[in-house]
Every structure is written in C-alpha cells, then in structure tokens.
Amino acid sequence: MDETAARAAALAAGRPGDVRLRRVGLSRAGTPLWLLSVGHGTRQALVVAGPHANEPVGGATVLRLAERVLADPRLTEGADATWNLLLCLDPDGLRHNEGWLTGPYTLGRYFRRFFRPGFLEQPEWLPEGADAAALPETRALLRLQDELKPFFQCSLHGVDVGGGFVELTRDLPGLAQRTAHAAARLGIPRELGPYDTLYWPRLGPAVYRIPPPSPRDLAAAITEAAVESTWYHPHRYGTVTAVVESPMWGVAAVEDASPPADRDAALRTVSRTLRHDTRLLERLLTRVRPHLPGTPDAARLLAPVDDYLLVCPGLATAWDPDTADPAHPLPPLSTAHLTALRIAGRRIAVRTAGLLHQLVTGAGHDPAGALPELDGLIDRWCADYHDGCQARWIPVARQVEYQVRVVLAAFELAGRRAAGPARSGEPDWGTRPAVPMHRE
Incomplete structure (x- = not known):
C-alpha cells in the first residue's frame, strides 16, 4: 500500500x-x-x-x-x-x-x-x-x-x-x-x-x-x-x-473447450472431494475455536472461515449429478468447466485451511494440536494444484x-x-x- x-x-x-x-x-x-x-x-x-x-x-x-x-x-x-x-x-x-x-x-x-x-x-x-x-x-x-x-x-x-x-x-x-x-x-x-x-x-x-x-x-x-x-x-x-x-x-486446462470424457464421473469426484475436505475442516475448526478468545484478529479471520464452510455443502450438492436439483440443472459442461470446478472446490478448502493456520499461529500456542494437520493439508492441496492441475506462476x-x-x-x-x-x-x-x- x-x-x-x-x-x-x-x-x-x-x-x-x-x-x-x-x-x-x-x-x-x-x-x-x-x-x-x-x-x-x-x-x-x-x-x-x-x-x-x-x-x-x-x-x-x-x-x-x-x-x-x-x-x-x-x-x-x-x-x-x-x-x-x-x-x-x-x-x-x-x-x-x-x-x-x-x-x-x-x-x-x-x-x-x-x-x-x-x-x-x-x-x-x-x-x-x-x-x-x-x-x-x-x-x-x-x-x-x-x-x-x-x-x-x-x-x-x-x-x-x-x-x-x-x-x-x-x-x-x-x-x-x-x-x-x-x-x-x-x-x-x-x-x-x-x-x-x-x-x-x-x-x-x-x-x-x-x-x-x-x-x-x-x-x-x-x-x-x-x-x-x-x-x-x-x-x-x-x-x-x-x-x-x-x-x-x-x-492451461481452463481453456480446453473439448467435451469431457465422463462428465458425471468428474462431477462426482469434485463433489465427493469437497464434502470430504469440508468435514476435515469442520472438525479442525471445532477443535481450534475454543482456544481462540483473545487471539489477535480472531473475529476477522473467522468470518471468512464461517462463510466458506457455510457454502460448501450446497455447492457439493449442486455439482453432484446424483443430488443436483433437477429444476436448476447444470449447463452443458466442457473440460474447461470441470477443471474450473475442481480448482474452485480446492480453493475454498485450502483458503479455509490457510485462515485456520493463521488463527492457530496467531494464538501463540496450539493446545488443540491442529498445526501439523493444517500444514499437511495445505502442502497436499497445493501439490494437487501444482502437480495435478499443472498450475504455474x-x-x-x-x-x-x-x-x-x-x-x-x-x-x-x-x-x-x-x-x-x-x-x-x-x-x-x-x-x-x-x-x-x-x-x-
């Protein structure tokens, strides 16, 4: 600034x-x-x-x-x-x-x-x-x-x-x-x-x-x-x-306009992954939250965490072909769309993990023992971006x-x-x- x-x-x-x-x-x-x-x-x-x-x-x-x-x-x-x-x-x-x-x-x-x-x-x-x-x-x-x-x-x-x-x-x-x-x-x-x-x-x-x-x-x-x-x-x-x-x-795959090989299988994978990641993060938040009173910026960092975890279940439901509302079907999807949904689901999870990491480190101690798990999640999810999606700076x-x-x-x-x-x-x-x- x-x-x-x-x-x-x-x-x-x-x-x-x-x-x-x-x-x-x-x-x-x-x-x-x-x-x-x-x-x-x-x-x-x-x-x-x-x-x-x-x-x-x-x-x-x-x-x-x-x-x-x-x-x-x-x-x-x-x-x-x-x-x-x-x-x-x-x-x-x-x-x-x-x-x-x-x-x-x-x-x-x-x-x-x-x-x-x-x-x-x-x-x-x-x-x-x-x-x-x-x-x-x-x-x-x-x-x-x-x-x-x-x-x-x-x-x-x-x-x-x-x-x-x-x-x-x-x-x-x-x-x-x-x-x-x-x-x-x-x-x-x-x-x-x-x-x-x-x-x-x-x-x-x-x-x-x-x-x-x-x-x-x-x-x-x-x-x-x-x-x-x-x-x-x-x-x-x-x-x-x-x-x-x-x-x-x-x-590069976000500009691949080709039809996907198996649209529904890809959507199920994205939705299942988002549900799994959300459950992990909710459990971590439950362990961490009682130890946050008095932590600098706790309310400011918790607000986006709560927002992200609020929307995850609805997104997973809307993207899953087995649970999506037939009155609001997904539009035709290309490989680019499926790549973007994979990136978006992972983005919500890794952002939430990053914010929780800051909350724990800001507290100055980790009585819930969450920091090693958060570090592992962030490393694994970033590796998926880098190796799985070929994300390049x-x-x-x-x-x-x-x-x-x-x-x-x-x-x-x-x-x-x-x-x-x-x-x-x-x-x-x-x-x-x-x-x-x-x-x-």
Whole structure:
C-alpha cells in the first residue's frame, strides 16, 4: 500500500498539470482511499483496484495505466476522457496480505498468508442496497460513482489459480477477440468456464454477462455475486462496468473447450472431494475455536472461515449429478468447466485451511494440536494444484500487462458504444505492441 501511494504521489508531483491525487475517503482503520486522476476530458472513466484484499495486481495495473495514459494523448484529449484510478478499495485487507507480496511466490506461502474478509466486509457488495451501505469504503465508492457518472467503470481482480476472463454489465462486441489476442501474446490462459459465471450468459470466449441484481440469500450471494453491487450502481448513468480477472497461477486446462470424457464421473469426484475436505475442516475448526478468545484478529479471520464452510455443502450438492436439483440443472459442461470446478472446490478448502493456520499461529500456542494437520493439508492441496492441475506462476509484469491491455480494449469499445460508430483510423489501444515493462 505504501509503495503504491508513494508512486502515485510522485506521478502527481511530476506532472501537476495533467495528474491530480486526492483523498476520496477513509477505510475502517483510517487509511486514506486515494484517487489518481489523469487528463481533463469531459467523459469520465473509473478504474477500481484492490476490491478483494488477496488480489493485489490491480495496484500495479493502475500505476501502469497512469503511465500509459500520460504517454498517449489519444487516451485523454483524443478521447475527451479523464481517467480516475482508485489505488485500492480495501487497503486494510491488502495489508493483511503483505506477508506474501514480497515472495517467493509459492502456493504454500500464498495460502498460509492469505486473507480475504467475510462476505459482508467486502466493499463492492450491497447486500442491503446502496442506501444501507455500512462500510466506509463502499460509501466512498458510491459517492465517487455518483459524482463522476462514468461512461466506463472497471473493477480489477486477480484469480489466484486458473485463467483470465472478463465480466460485463453491458455487451462490448469485439472484446472477446481483443482479450484472446492479449492472452495469446502474453501466455495467459483464458478461463472458458469460470465457476463464478457458471449460470451466466456467455458473450464470447472468456467474456460473460453479469446478470442484473436480484434478491438472494447469503449463500447464493457469496457464490454467484449477482446481488446488488457497486458494479451495477452506476448503471443508471449508462455506465458499462467491466470486471477484469488476471490470474496469478495459470492452468492451461481452463481453456480446453473439448467435451469431457465422463462428465458425471468428474462431477462426482469434485463433489465427493469437497464434502470430504469440508468435514476435515469442520472438525479442525471445532477443535481450534475454543482456544481462540483473545487471539489477535480472531473475529476477522473467522468470518471468512464461517462463510466458506457455510457454502460448501450446497455447492457439493449442486455439482453432484446424483443430488443436483433437477429444476436448476447444470449447463452443458466442457473440460474447461470441470477443471474450473475442481480448482474452485480446492480453493475454498485450502483458503479455509490457510485462515485456520493463521488463527492457530496467531494464538501463540496450539493446545488443540491442529498445526501439523493444517500444514499437511495445505502442502497436499497445493501439490494437487501444482502437480495435478499443472498450475504455474505468471510473472507479475505479465499479469499487469494483460490486465492493462484488456482495460484499454474495453475502454475503447465502451467509448465507441457511447459515441456511436467509430472513426476510421481510431487507434486499437488494446492490441498495441508491448512496451518495456517495469521490473517486478
């Protein structure tokens, strides 16, 4: 967080006529929420980094975007646009992840230091509607959306294991091709069947339509994210929102669109594994919980543990062909879908184990004797990602460059959508040649 804010301040100090840095709110812990604005156009673009605490790539992406925009007047004067870059929406949560940000980048290190708050503490969600938004970070973003009325909004996310994909509140024809080009150039697998979008309309390969918000229970909201959110809040202004996911560890099989050899057998394996892992973790939590009073951050770490364990049984039931509700059948599934479901089931389990590991180590003692078992589970499940799924680390510079290219492509297409037919010779910012990258 400190490095991101310092670099943004240096950009503003170096180009005061073109760049402004202002505080738009405070986090729950009193950390400033900084907005970096570039350009003086009448049309506003809003890019939000760090909405999920464990997905830090957006902070590097907004800094790269600021540099790219400053270097190319076609992105400001030429597009009559101002870029508004929110450096981090959840700075408090990001600080809880700083233990793994310096590397080495291994799955075991990441999950043992992983933090993501419980669903009700994630600032993009509006489970009770905008008027009842409780988090100061959420209220700050809502105020900013109402002030700017952006024609284009982008939320920057980072898949821990899997591939890149985009979610849209309005269709942007051509984005799937631009995304495919960027992914191919940078060696980023595209996720052709993300768990998040299993029931959502597909606009193109690795591009999905976010359904309008509708009343749902908490479990559905956690797993489907189709509740009211800051993604849809500016919809009334004609805003196009793009959620851009960039992977940290890539898995090639998430872009395998071939039919699976035995769909039902694969689904039974995923569901059976999730049920088994959930029972293990519930037993561990029962042993650990009585010893946690007085442990620093116990409530903050337990909230996501309880959320994850809440949704696991329903997911296992919904994915199992022997128990799924016939009124809500699974859509046709490719190998990519089955790979994504395998990754998602394992993700919930290993995240929960990582949070329990932090609770036990934070207590300073392990009277329940849970730490060796948790270490064994984390090691085994990370090995399954690495050896079973062939998950491979993607260098930070490539994560960032992929996200920048997709954002620029979506910005251009959203601008065309708002302005009507494109002018001949309009630059294709999303597929421009690579520029020298900063060292990681």
